[in-house]
Amino acid sequence: MKWMWNPKFEAMDREELEQIQLERLQATLHHAYRHVPFYRELFDRVGLGPGDILSLQDLREVPFTTKEDLLQGFPYSFFAVPLTKVARIHTSSGTTGKPVVVGYTKRDLQYWAHLNARILMAGGLGERDVLQISFNYGLFTGGFGFHAGAELLGATVIPASAMSITRQINIMMNFKATALVSLPSHALRIGHRLQEMGIDPRGLSLKVGFFGAEPWSEATRKQIEDHLLIKALDNYGLAEVGGPGVSYECEYRQGLHISEDHFYPEIIDPATGEVLDPGQEGELVLTTLTKEAFPVLRFRTGDLTSLNNEPCECGRTLVRMARVKGRVDDMLIIRGINLFPSQIEDVLLSFQVGPNYLIRLYREEGLDQVEVQVESILTGREEKDALAKRIERDLADKLGLEMKVVLVAPGSIEASSGKQQVVVDEREI
Amino acid sequence: MKWMWNPKFEAMDREELEQIQLERLQATLHHAYRHVPFYRELFDRVGLGPGDILSLQDLREVPFTTKEDLLQGFPYSFFAVPLTKVARIHTSSGTTGKPVVVGYTKRDLQYWAHLNARILMAGGLGERDVLQISFNYGLFTGGFGFHAGAELLGATVIPASAMSITRQINIMMNFKATALVSLPSHALRIGHRLQEMGIDPRGLSLKVGFFGAEPWSEATRKQIEDHLLIKALDNYGLAEVGGPGVSYECEYRQGLHISEDHFYPEIIDPATGEVLDPGQEGELVLTTLTKEAFPVLRFRTGDLTSLNNEPCECGRTLVRMARVKGRVDDMLIIRGINLFPSQIEDVLLSFQVGPNYLIRLYREEGLDQVEVQVESILTGREEKDALAKRIERDLADKLGLEMKVVLVAPGSIEASSGKQQVVVDEREI
Numbered sequence: 001m002k003w004m005w006n007p008k009f010e011a012m013d014r015e016e017l018e019q020i021q022l023e024r025l026q027a028t029l030h031h032a033y034r035h036v037p038f039y040r041e042l043f044d045r046v047g048l049g050p051g052d053i054l055s056l057q058d059l060r061e062v063p064f065t066t067k068e069d070l071l072q073g074f075p076y077s078f079f080a081v082p083l084t085k086v087a088r089i090h091t092s093s094g095t096t097g098k099p100v101v102v103g104y105t106k107r108d109l110q111y112w113a114h115l116n117a118r119i120l121m122a123g124g125l126g127e128r129d130v131l132q133i134s135f136n137y138g139l140f141t142g143g144f145g146f147h148a149g150a151e152l153l154g155a156t157v158i159p160a161s162a163m164s165i166t167r168q169i170n171i172m173m174n175f176k177a178t179a180l181v182s183l184p185s186h187a188l189r190i191g192h193r194l195q196e197m198g199i200d201p202r203g204l205s206l207k208v209g210f211f212g213a214e215p216w217s218e219a220t221r222k223q224i225e226d227h228l229l230i231k232a233l234d235n236y237g238l239a240e241v242g243g244p245g246v247s248y249e250c251e252y253r254q255g256l257h258i259s260e261d262h263f264y265p266e267i268i269d270p271a272t273g274e275v276l277d278p279g280q281e282g283e284l285v286l287t288t289l290t291k292e293a294f295p296v297l298r299f300r301t302g303d304l305t306s307l308n309n310e311p312c313e314c315g316r317t318l319v320r321m322a323r324v325k326g327r328v329d330d331m332l333i334i335r336g337i338n339l340f341p342s343q344i345e346d347v348l349l350s351f352q353v354g355p356n357y358l359i360r361l362y363r364e365e366g367l368d369q370v371e372v373q374v375e376s377i378l379t380g381r382e383e384k385d386a387l388a389k390r391i392e393r394d395l396a397d398k399l400g401l402e403m404k405v406v407l408v409a410p411g412s413i414e415a416s417s418g419k420q421q422v423v424v425d426e427r428e429i
Numbered sequence: 430m431k432w433m434w435n436p437k438f439e440a441m442d443r444e445e446l447e448q449i450q451l452e453r454l455q456a457t458l459h460h461a462y463r464h465v466p467f468y469r470e471l472f473d474r475v476g477l478g479p480g481d482i483l484s485l486q487d488l489r490e491v492p493f494t495t496k497e498d499l500l501q502g503f504p505y506s507f508f509a510v511p512l513t514k515v516a517r518i519h520t521s522s523g524t525t526g527k528p529v530v531v532g533y534t535k536r537d538l539q540y541w542a543h544l545n546a547r548i549l550m551a552g553g554l555g556e557r558d559v560l561q562i563s564f565n566y567g568l569f570t571g572g573f574g575f576h577a578g579a580e581l582l583g584a585t586v587i588p589a590s591a592m593s594i595t596r597q598i599n600i601m602m603n604f605k606a607t608a609l610v611s612l613p614s615h616a617l618r619i620g621h622r623l624q625e626m627g628i629d630p631r632g633l634s635l636k637v638g639f640f641g642a643e644p645w646s647e648a649t650r651k652q653i654e655d656h657l658l659i660k661a662l663d664n665y666g667l668a669e670v671g672g673p674g675v676s677y678e679c680e681y682r683q684g685l686h687i688s689e690d691h692f693y694p695e696i697i698d699p700a701t702g703e704v705l706d707p708g709q710e711g712e713l714v715l716t717t718l719t720k721e722a723f724p725v726l727r728f729r730t731g732d733l734t735s736l737n738n739e740p741c742e743c744g745r746t747l748v749r750m751a752r753v754k755g756r757v758d759d760m761l762i763i764r765g766i767n768l769f770p771s772q773i774e775d776v777l778l779s780f781q782v783g784p785n786y787l788i789r790l791y792r793e794e795g796l797d798q799v800e801v802q803v804e805s806i807l808t809g810r811e812e813k814d815a816l817a818k819r820i821e822r823d824l825a826d827k828l829g830l831e832m833k834v835v836l837v838a839p840g841s842i843e844a845s846s847g848k849q850q851v852v853v854d855e856r857e858i
Contacts, residue, residue, distance in 0.1 A: 075603050075604055076604075083559065083585055083605075084557050084585075086585045087580060087583070087585065087586065088580070088585070088586050088588070089585060089586065089588075089604060090588075098603075101604070103585075109580075127513055128513050130512065130518075136591055137566035137567060137572070137588060137590060137591075138566060138588050138590040138591050138592070139587070139588060139589065139592075139600075143566070144588065151516060151517070154516070156512055156513075156515045156516065156517070156518060156532075157516065157517050157518065159517070159518075159519075159566060159567050159568060159573065160567065160568065161565075161566060161567040161591075162565055162566075162567050162590075163567070163568075171568075174503070174504050174527075175504055175505075175518060175530070176512075
C-alpha cells in the first residue's frame with residue numbers, strides 16, 4: 001500500500017470492484033437516461049431501457065457515443081444537472097470551431113481531486129513536496145486537475161502557468177520544486193535549456209515528473225530523465241470524460257492503471273465496434289461511473305491501446321492500459337494541441353494553393369515541428385517567399401500553431417488514388 | 430443584510446470589531462516575532478516586544494515594512510510556517526527581477542475564498558450565476574482569488590484565462606455568463622470589440638462586472654457600463670497582503686469597504702510616516718490580522734487613498750477607502766503590469782541611446798498605450814527605424830509590454846535640473 005492514495009479502491013478485490021462498477025453503472029445509466037435527451041433517444045432507438053443492463057457485459061448493447069455527438073450538444077445539452085448545480089466549466093482543446101463543453105458538480109470536482117491525488121501519490125509525492133504545475137490553467141482541464149489533486153495531497157503547489165521556459169527554470173531552482181507537471185515536450189525543452197545555460201541538474205531539487213496531454217515515446221522518456229535527473233511518469237485523461245485522472249503509471253511503469261471505480265474501459269475493433277479481449281489492441285472506449293454533471297456512455301476516445309488484467313507488482317488490482325501511441329482517426333496531437341489535417345487543408349485552399357500537399361511532422365530538440373509542403377504555380381523566389389509567409393501567419397492565427405510552409409512545383413507531391421497519404425510522421429513516437 | 434456574505438463580520442458593531450482586531454493583531458505580532466527573523470530584528474531594534482502592543486493605537490510604534498524589505502527575503506524568508514504547511518505559492522507581478530513570493534496555508538486559502546466571496550456577493554452574485562473569470566491564473570493572485578470565492582459562493586465558474594478577446598466574447602455569449610471578472614481595460618476592449626462586431630449587448634446575459642488590479646477612472650466605469658450594459662464594481666488587493674479581497678465596493682459604490690476583520694488599515698503621510706486622520710489623503714498601510722504563512726506588519730502599499738468611517742447605506746460597518754488613483758512612488762501600472770521608468774531606462778541605455786527620454790502614457794480605445802521618446806544621434810531614416818524596432822523588441826522581451834519607440838533629435842527632450850519628469854500620463858485616470 002506504499003504510495004497509494006486510495007488503497008481501498010486501488011487494490012480492491014476484483015469481484016468487489018465489479019460489483020461497485022455495476023451499481024455505479026446502473027445509477028449512471030438511469031441518471032443519463034432521465035436527464036440527457038440524447039441518451040434517452042439513444043436507448044429508445046435500440047429498444048433498451050436503462051434497467052435492462054443487469055451486468056457489466058450487458059453494457060455492450062448500448063450504442064457508442066462519439067465526439068461528434070458531444071459537439072452536437074454545444075454548449076450545455078449533455079449536462080445531466082441544472083446549470084445551478086454546475087460548479088465549473090471546462091472544454092476540450094480543439095484548435096478551431098466549437099469545443100466540447102464539460103461541466104462538474106461539486107462532487108465531480110471532489111472525485112476529480114482524488115483521481116489526480118492518485119497520480120501524484122503513485123509517483124511518491126506527499127505533503128513535504130513542492131509541485132510546479134506548468135500546464136495552462138483555464139478551460140483546459142490539465143492545470144486545474146493536477147492542482148486539485150496536489151492540494152488534496154497537501155503538497156505545496158506552484159501554479160507556474162503561462163510563462164517562458166527560462167522563468168520556469170528560475171522558479172524551479174529558486175522555489176526548490178521537487179516535482180513537475182507538464183507536457184513531455186515542455187519538460188524536454190526545459191532540459192535542453194538547462195544544458196544551454198550550463199546548469200547542472202544535480203543542483204535542482206526535482207525528483208519526479210508527471211507528463212501527459214500528448215503522446216510521447218520511451219526515447220523521449222529517457223531524454224527527459226537524463227536531462228532532468230528525474231523519474232518521468234505517464235498519465236492519461238481527456239476532457240470529454242473529465243480531464244487528467246483516467247489512468248496513471250505506478251513506480252513499475254508497466255502500463256497505466258485505469259481508475260476503474262470511476263471509469264469502465266472497453267477495447268473495441270474500431271472498424272466493427274466488436275469488444276476485444278485483454279491483450280488485443282484496439283480503440284479505448286470509456287463509460288463514466290460517477291459523473292453527475294457530464295456522464296458519458298461508451299465514449300469512443302479515438303486512442304489505440306490494449307488492456308492488461310495481470311496483477312501488477314505495485315499491489316494495485318486496477319487494470320492497466322498500454323501507453324497510447326496512435327489514433328484511430330487522423331487527428332494529430334502536436335505540442336498538446338489537437339489538429340486534423342483537414343484544418344490545414346482549409347487554410348491552404350483559402351490561398352488557392354494545393355490541392356496536393358504534405359504535412360511533415362518531425363522533432364527538433366525534442367520539440368514537435370510541422371512542415372507543410374504545398375504545390376503552387378508561382379515561380380519567382382520573392383513572390384513564393386511572400387506567399388509562404390502569409391500562409392504561415394494565417395495557419396498560426398487560425399490553428400494556434402507555428403508551422404513552416406514550403407511551396408513546391410506542381411507535380412512534386414504524388415497524388416495517390418484513393419485516400420491521399422497527407423501526413424508523414426517522423427517523430428518516432 | 431441583503432447581498433452580504435459574512436454579515437456577522439461585515440456589519441459588526443465597531444467596538445466588537447476592534448476587540449477582534451486587537452486579539453488577532455496580538456496573535457499576528459507574536460506569530461511574526463517568533464517565526465520571521467526580519468520582524469524579530471525589527472522589534473528588537475526599536476526595543477519593543479510583541480507583548481507591548483496593548484491597543485490598536487500602539488501599533489504605531491512598530492516600524493513600517495516596505496516592498497524592498499519583502500524582496501530581501503526572496504524567496505521564503507518571510508514565511509512564518511515551515512514549507513510543508515504551505516499549500517500554495519503566489520508572487521507579485523513585477524515585470525523583471527525577483528518578485529515578492531507569498532505563501533498560503535490551507536487556512537489562509539479558506540479565508541481568502543471568504544474574502545473573495547464577499548466581493549462577489551456585494552455585487553449581487555449567488556449560486557444561480559455564471560461567472561466568467563478572465564484574469565490569468567498562475568502565480569498572479571487575481572485568477573485564483575476570485576475562483577475560490579466563486580466556488581465557495583456556489584456560482585458556476587468559467588475559468589476563461591489566456592485567450593483572445595474574440596474567444597472571450599464567444600464564451601460570454603454561448604455559455605450565458607451573467608458576471609465578469611477582469612481588468613477594467615480588458616472589459617473595455619471587450620465592449621469595443623462587441624461594437625465592432627455589431628453585437629447588441631442586450632443579447633448578453635451579463636449583469637455585473639468586478640474589476641481591479643489596475644487603476645481606473647469613473648469615466649472608464651461609465652464606458653464599461655454603457656458598452657456592456659452592466660454594473661461595474663471596483664475592488665482592491667495586492668499580492669503582498671494576499672491578493673484580491675482587501676476591499677470592495679457595495680451596490681452604493683461610495684468607496685471600497687475594507688475587510689477590517691482580516692486587515693488593519695492606516696493612512697500615513699508618505700513623507701513623515703505620521704498616521705493621518707479619516708478623510709485625509711495619504712499612503713495606505715496594511716497589517717494582516719489572520720495570515721499564517723505570510724503575515725505582514727504595517728506594509729506600505731504605495732497607494733494613495735483616504736478612509737471614511739461614516740456608516741454606509743448598505744449596512745456594512747467596515748471602513749471605506751477612496752478609490753486608488755495615485756501612487757507614492759513612480760511605479761506605473763499599465764494593463765495590470767507594474768513597471769518602473771528605471772526599467773525602461775535600463776533597456777534604452779543598453780542600446781546607447783538617451784540619457785534623455787520621455788515615457789508618454791495614453792489611451793487608445795480605452796486601452797493603455799506607451800510611447801517612449803528617446804534622443805539619438807542617428808539621422809538616416811532607415812537606420813532610425815531599424816534601431817527603434819530593435820529597442821521595441823527588447824522592451825517587449827524584457828518587460829512583457831508592447832511599447833512604441835520614437836527616436837528624436839538630441840536636445841528635443843528638455844532635461845530639467847533635479848529629478849527629471851520622465852513620465853507624461855495622459856490617461857485621465
